[in-house]
Amino acid sequence: xxxxxxxxxxxxxxxxxxxxxxxxxxxxxxxxxxxxxxxxxxxxxxxxxxxxxxxxxxxxxxxxxxxxxxxxxxxxxxxxxxxxxxxxxxxxxxxxxxxxxxxxxxxxxxxxxxxxxxxxxxxxxxxxxxxxxxxxxxxxxxxxxxxxxxxxxxxxxxxxxxxxxxxxxxxxxxxxxxxxxxxxxxxxxxxxxxxxxxxxxxxxxxxxxxxxxxxxxxxxxxxxxxxxxxxx
Amino acid sequence: xxxxxxxxxxxxxxxxxxxxxxxxxxxxxxxxxxxxxxxxxxxxxxxxxxxxxxxxxxxxxxxxxxxxxxxxxxxxxxxxxxxxxxxxxxxxxxxxxxxxxxxxxxxxxxxxxxxxxxxxxxxxxxxxxxxxxxxxxxxxxxxxxxxxxxxxxxxxxxxxxxxx
Numbered sequence: 289x290x291x292x293x294x295x296x297x298x299x300x301x302x303x304x305x306x307x308x309x310x311x312x313x314x315x316x317x318x319x320x321x322x323x324x325x326x327x328x329x330x331x332x333x334x335x336x337x338x339x340x341x342x343x344x345x346x347x348x349x350x351x352x353x354x355x356x357x358x359x360x361x362x363x364x365x366x367x368x369x370x371x372x373x374x375x376x377x378x379x380x381x382x383x384x385x386x387x388x389x390x391x392x393x394x395x396x397x398x399x400x401x402x403x404x405x406x407x408x409x410x411x412x413x414x415x416x417x418x419x420x421x422x423x424x425x426x427x428x429x430x431x432x433x434x435x436x437x438x439x440x441x442x443x444x445x446x447x448x449x450x451x452x453x454x455x456x457x458x459x460x461x462x463x464x465x466x467x468x469x470x471x472x473x474x475x476x477x478x479x480x481x482x483x484x485x486x487x488x489x490x491x492x493x494x495x496x497x498x499x500x501x502x503x504x505x506x507x508x509x510x511x512x513x514x515x516x517x518x519x520x
Numbered sequence: 521x522x523x524x525x526x527x528x529x530x531x532x533x534x535x536x537x538x539x540x541x542x543x544x545x546x547x548x549x550x551x552x553x554x555x556x557x558x559x560x561x562x563x564x565x566x567x568x569x570x571x572x573x574x575x576x577x578x579x580x581x582x583x584x585x586x587x588x589x590x591x592x593x594x595x596x597x598x599x600x601x602x603x604x605x606x607x608x609x610x611x612x613x614x615x616x617x618x619x620x621x622x623x624x625x626x627x628x629x630x631x632x633x634x635x636x637x638x639x640x641x642x643x644x645x646x647x648x649x650x651x652x653x654x655x656x657x658x659x660x661x662x663x664x665x666x667x668x669x670x671x672x673x674x675x676x677x678x679x680x681x682x683x684x
Contacts, residue, residue: 291670291674292642292670295623295638295642295670295673296642296643296645298619298620298623299545299623299639299642299643300643301619301620301623302541303541303544303550303620304620305550307536307537307540307541307544307550307553307554307557308554309536310532310536310554310557310558310561311558312528312529312532312533314558315532315558315561315562315565316525316528316565318562318565319561319562319563319564319565319566319568320565322562322563322565322566323565323566326566
């Protein structure tokens with residue numbers, strides 16, 4: 289017989305004195321309480337988790353609502369003349385209508401008195417590269433924020449465009465509660481960013497009298513200090 | 521009484537003896553063993569609806585072993601007393617009692633984990649892999665701990681003498 293076998297035999301040997309019987313009722317009473325407490329804690333944990341998630345959602349919603357962009361009236365840009373010459377980047381919005389691609393650019397304009405100024409121009413670019421200005425408006429880069437907010441309607445399918453002076457990463461536009469897809473393109477020569485909204489059925493009725501809510505955010509998604517002011 | 525409760529009562533009646541015996545081997549203290557089995561059974565009853573269709577005895581065994589190990593992990597609290605405990609005089613027992621006494625003394629040389637592994641391996645006859653699962657350790661840990669425990673027990677000449 290090996291040591292292990294002897295050990296096993298010794299362990300299998302019943303104790304000399306019997307043990308006290310287990311009070312089953314007491315065990316079940318304690319176990320029942322423990323079970324109830326566990327269920328309560330589990331329920332509380334589920335409720336807590338739900339509240340945390342719901343609170344987070346509501347908190348984010350409140351935070352977003354606190355960042356409700358200001359309403360901006362869409363301007364009616366004055367018609368451009370053929371003499372307006374592009375300055376810097378000509379940005380293709382990707383919007384194509386009957387006259388060609390809708391493009392945006394800034395034009396340098398000589399004035400009879402004082403220094404030269406700039407204009408934001410909406411133009412059509414034909415297949416052969418000819419650029420035909422549709423509308424132009426004097427640009428002002430002195431203050432940061434939204435500027436030159438206008439609509440291309442009815443001469444272009446472009447529902448909304450404008451520029452933002454200063455550093456910006458993302459735009460948000462809402463028209464009658466419906467969020468529009470906003471694209472942007474920096475114009476480094478002037479330290480501004482052009483933005484425009486893509487055509488959308490709900491945005492087809494945007495006119496010069498329409499009110500569109502605009503917001504600008506930084507890289508972290510925070511509303512910029514000058515990101516909700518009226519552009520005009 | 522609900523059907524689940526009836527089954528639990530039957531389980532307690534069928535398993536208590538073996539659980540108490542194991543608890544005694546694990547703790548070396550009769551009253552502590554009775555308390556530990558009761559605590560383990562309370563936990564078994566708590567989880568009864570979940571485990572009754574599985575292996576409630578394995579669950580009880582696992583709870584019991586971990587209960588003893590967990591208590592050993594907690595800070596040890598010793599109450600001073602002026603009365604010395606009774607010490608059995610060697611050779612006063614009939615053979616079976618003497619074997620138990622010396623077995624307890626040999627097991628007493630082990631740590632709680634070593635003791636649990638020895639009991640699970642050689643009292644409950646579990647494989648090393650099953651012991652590892654029950655205690656939540658690796659098989660390697662079971663092997664090395666069991667080997668160390670048996671070496672400690674072999675160092676007890678008294679045990680060898682008494683059980684042979």
